[in-house]
Amino acid sequence: MSSADIYREIILDYYRNPRNYGKIENPDISQKDSNPLCGDELEMHINLRENKVADVKFTGKGCAISQASASMLTELIMGKDFDFVKKLTKEDILENLGLHELGPARIKCALLSLKVLKYGIYSYVSEKLNDTVSADKIKEEASGLF
Amino acid sequence: MQTSVINIESIRNDFPILKRKVHKDKPLVYFDNAATSQKPIQVIDSISNYYLNYNSNIHRAVHELAEESTAAYELTRDKVAKFINVKNRVELIFVRGTTEAINLIAYSWGRQNVQKDDIVVTTEYEHHSNIVPWQILTKEKGAKLEYIGVDDNGELILDQLDTYLDTGKVKLVTFSQMSNVLGTISKTEEIIKKCRQKGVRVLVDGAQSVPHLKVDIQKLDCDFFAFSAHKMLGPTGVGVLWARKELLENMVPFNTGGDMIREVHKYETTWNDLPYKFEAGTPNIADVIGFSAALDYLDKIGMDKVREHEVELTKYALDKISAVKGIVLYGPPDITKRGGVISFNLGDIHPHDLATIIDEDGIAIRSGHHCAQVLMERLDVSATSRASFYIYNTKEEVDVFIRSLNRARELFRL
Numbered sequence: 398m399s400s401a402d403i404y405r406e407i408i409l410d411y412y413r414n415p416r417n418y419g420k421i422e423n424p425d426i427s428q429k430d431s432n433p434l435c436g437d438e439l440e441m442h443i444n445l446r447e448n449k450v451a452d453v454k455f456t457g458k459g460c461a462i463s464q465a466s467a468s469m470l471t472e473l474i475m476g477k478d479f480d481f482v483k484k485l486t487k488e489d490i491l492e493n494l495g496l497h498e499l500g501p502a503r504i505k506c507a508l509l510s511l512k513v514l515k516y517g518i519y520s521y522v523s524e525k526l527n528d529t530v531s532a533d534k535i536k537e538e539a540s541g542l543f
Numbered sequence: 544m545q546t547s548v549i550n551i552e553s554i555r556n557d558f559p560i561l562k563r564k565v566h567k568d569k570p571l572v573y574f575d576n577a578a579t580s581q582k583p584i585q586v587i588d589s590i591s592n593y594y595l596n597y598n599s600n601i602h603r604a605v606h607e608l609a610e611e612s613t614a615a616y617e618l619t620r621d622k623v624a625k626f627i628n629v630k631n632r633v634e635l636i637f638v639r640g641t642t643e644a645i646n647l648i649a650y651s652w653g654r655q656n657v658q659k660d661d662i663v664v665t666t667e668y669e670h671h672s673n674i675v676p677w678q679i680l681t682k683e684k685g686a687k688l689e690y691i692g693v694d695d696n697g698e699l700i701l702d703q704l705d706t707y708l709d710t711g712k713v714k715l716v717t718f719s720q721m722s723n724v725l726g727t728i729s730k731t732e733e734i735i736k737k738c739r740q741k742g743v744r745v746l747v748d749g750a751q752s753v754p755h756l757k758v759d760i761q762k763l764d765c766d767f768f769a770f771s772a773h774k775m776l777g778p779t780g781v782g783v784l785w786a787r788k789e790l791l792e793n794m795v796p797f798n799t800g801g802d803m804i805r806e807v808h809k810y811e812t813t814w815n816d817l818p819y820k821f822e823a824g825t826p827n828i829a830d831v832i833g834f835s836a837a838l839d840y841l842d843k844i845g846m847d848k849v850r851e852h853e854v855e856l857t858k859y860a861l862d863k864i865s866a867v868k869g870i871v872l873y874g875p876p877d878i879t880k881r882g883g884v885i886s887f888n889l890g891d892i893h894p895h896d897l898a899t900i901i902d903e904d905g906i907a908i909r910s911g912h913h914c915a916q917v918l919m920e921r922l923d924v925s926a927t928s929r930a931s932f933y934i935y936n937t938k939e940e941v942d943v944f945i946r947s948l949n950r951a952r953e954l955f956r957l
Contacts, residue, residue: 400900460893
């Protein structure tokens with residue numbers, strides 16, 4: 398993908414004016430991760446109600462791709478069924494961003510948000526729902542992202 | 544538009560990689576020399592000549608191939624001794640790189656000489672390789688790790704060193720001769736002098752300095768010195784540790800096994816002489832031999848000329864980049880205090896985005912924390928972009944780079 402295709406108006410807009418930026422007090426899910434290669438950081442907070450995402454916020458620092466990806470992911474899952482959120486894939490994220498052909502170095506930037514989300518769900522499912530079987534599956538998906 | 548001091552055209556002809564195109568048709572502009580330099584054909588040929596004609600293990604066998612390989616390997620040691628003016632060749636240990644050299648010192652010297660409540664002093668502009676080994680050592684020993692701070696010009700605040708030295712508890716001061724992020728050239732001789740007056744050992748990380756400046760170990764008068772071959776036209780996987788003989792003799796081996804022993808019995812072993820005591824196992828023979836050709840290459844140009852060329856090019860680049868709107872530069876403004884490294888940020892473009900954009904124009908720069916997260920914290924940034932030069936870089940390439948920065952500004956609507 399050329400830079401002109403990557404850094405479209407919408408990506409820059411989400412980078413400079415991130416939606417759902419911030420923190421939630423006492424969230425049901427709280428997860429933080431970074432990409433050690435480039436130092437991008439992301440923290441995501443989620444509240445669940447009646448098996449739906451009642452609220453989601455993120456904070457972080459990093460490149461336009463990682464921050465826009467996180468912000469757009471929060472919009473994608475807001476109000477959605479927890480089952481829908483659990484099933485999100487790498488392809489869903491890239492589709493959502495409109496970035497289909499990122500090279501190996503930059504695809505990690507786009508997928509950091511999903512990695513944080515999946516690890517957050519893993520902790521929630523294993524610790525609060527005590528469902529280790531589903532949790533392990535989600536953990537495997539998270540670690541397989543990059 | 545070449546710089547005046549060296550014949551860049553003939554130098555560039557020696558580097559096959561500089562002829563390749565990237566992103567289909569863009570000439571490569573390689574500005575990531577602080578990470579690793581490119582290799583001239585002389586180095587590549589020397590490595591392949593070893594494998595083609597006299598590949599064999601060194602030191603032990605008596606056949607002709609082994610005699611040739613041993614001679615070539617040991618010749619590199621002699622050349623290193625001459626290159627950095629070391630008096631006694633046995634004080635030079637071949638290692639994998641600067642990182643391994645520092646780890647060796649932390650393990651073999653540090654564990655014996657740093658005790659509870661002692662202080663190890665490093666600086667805020669160190670590479671992680673000159674921080675982490677000391678964190679581990681000081682934690683293990685209940686000792687303290689202290690940092691010499693960096694001022695707003697990107698220089699070390701040496702008053703802080705005096706304060707630490709006055710405690711009488713400092714066992715080691717360790718610092719880079721040139722910062723890999725800011726390009727700052729440390730006041731190396733002054734720091735060493737201060738330490739020696741107090742009887743404190745000094746380690747100098749020369750990974751960024753030896754490739755670009757004339758270094759004279761005898762004149763420096765430090766205790767330990769480390770650098771890597773791959774940042775100075777040589778192959779990866781070769782580094783050099785120099786230390787005073789009396790220190791090396793009293794240090795325990797880092798790795799143990801073949802070649803580093805004198806006699807092995809069931810329950811007792813005696814160590815080989817220096818430098819072999821610290822070179823266990825089959826070393827990186829081919830690349831040590833290749834390093835020889837790199838030293839010859841730099842010797843032929845002359846390190847003074849290398850420095851002159853880089854000063855001229857860096858000055859040109861700093862002038863041009865300062866005029867780019869929204870640029871923030873890090874490091875000393877005074878050209879005599881810095882090497883050919885320019886760290887910067889451009890508007891709110893994250894360095895990774897910037898590096899992606901200008902890569903499309905064929906320009907290879909580094910973006911991120913440059914293994915110097917302590918310095919990033921000090922600068923209060925999460926990352927910077929870094930362009931770093933070497934003998935084959937030209938002012939025309941700087942112009943391509945500046946045009947590309949302006950294209951990035953347009954893409955980000957700055």
